[in-house]
Amino acid sequence: MALRSAVVxxxxxxxxxxxxxxSIPKLVKSRFHASSSAAPSLYSYRTxxxxxxxxxxxxxxxxxxxxxxxxxxxxxxxxETKASVKEDEHLAQDWKIKMLYDGECPLCLKEVNMLxxxxxxxxxxxxxxxxxxxxxxxxNQGLDYETAMGxxxxxxxxxxxxxxxxxxxRLYEEVGLGxxxxxxxxxxxxxxxxxxxxxxxxxxxxxxxxxxxxxIFEARRKNRV
Numbered sequence: 158m159a160l161r162s163a164v165v166x167x168x169x170x171x172x173x174x175x176x177x178x179x180s181i182p183k184l185v186k187s188r189f190h191a192s193s194s195a196a197p198s199l200y201s202y203r204t205x206x207x208x209x210x211x212x213x214x215x216x217x218x219x220x221x222x223x224x225x226x227x228x229x230x231x232x233x234x235x236x237e238t239k240a241s242v243k244e245d246e247h248l249a250q251d252w253k254i255k256m257l258y259d260g261e262c263p264l265c266l267k268e269v270n271m272l273x274x275x276x277x278x279x280x281x282x283x284x285x286x287x288x289x290x291x292x293x294x295x296x297n298q299g300l301d302y303e304t305a306m307g308x309x310x311x312x313x314x315x316x317x318x319x320x321x322x323x324x325x326x327r328l329y330e331e332v333g334l335g336x337x338x339x340x341x342x343x344x345x346x347x348x349x350x351x352x353x354x355x356x357x358x359x360x361x362x363x364x365x366x367x368x369x370x371x372x373i374f375e376a377r378r379k380n381r382v
Contacts (some may be wrong), residue, residue, distance in 0.1 A: 252283035255312040256328055257297060260286035263365055273312045275332035282331055303374055308358045322350045 239293045258269050271283065276282045285297060287305040298318050300310055311324035319327055326338035341350045362369055368376075 194212065221360070251280060253281040254312050254331055255283050255285050255297065257287050257300065257310040257326075259306060261367070262361065264361070272328060272332060275334065279332045282328060302377065303370075304312040306370060306373070308355075322354050333354045366371055 256269070256272065259265050273284060273291075276284075286292065287302055292302060298312055298316060300312075300318070304310075308320055309324045311319050311327055313319065313327070322338065322341050326335070326341055329335055329337050340346050352366060357364075364372075367373070
């Protein structure tokens with residue numbers, strides 16, 4: 158409005174008012190600065206808003222990708238577990254000895270997994286997880302869960318039950334590692350080895366950070382009710 162008034166005044170005065178003429182550049186400059194200062198503000202807002210939208214979309218996409226990855230990992234683990242069980246069942250068709258093991262014992266599983274790997278070539282050992290809900294004493298010479306948890310048990314194809322270090326020796330022999338325990342056939346090594354294993358069997362729950370056998374037995378009984 159100020160600029161328009163100045164122009165009108167100039168027109169009326171026929172250009173003879175130098176004060177008004179000199180004020181025109183100032184008015185133009187003032188108007189230009191006012192417009193310039195408003196533009197960056199609008200630009201900054203739009204840029205910030207666009208950036209927030211981009212961050213939001215990126216975060217959402219990242220979360221979705223992570224969820225898909227977790228789902229894929231869980232699926233692969235489930236598939237691998239089922240495949241492993243089927244493979245064990247297939248390899249155990251012509252077994253010569255059963256190994257009864259505690260599938261919830263982390264240290265025990267390291268040895269079991271090693272024997273399973275060896276057994277792929279020999280196919281002589283049938284692995285039976287006594288911690289499984291499907292464990293059946295009737296199919297394993299009447300050995301109930303509590304008895305099998307007390308110490309290592311193995312069952313030969315003729316029904317003979319062997320325990321302690323002898324069980325390990327027979328199992329290792331079936332996968333070509335008999336030399337590891339061969340010395341335990343002879344005294345006094347056999348007695349010493351069984352004594353050492355007896356200590357391990359007694360305290361393995363504490364060593365592996367698990368509840369006592371009594372607590373585990375009680376929890377299992379409650380779960381079966």
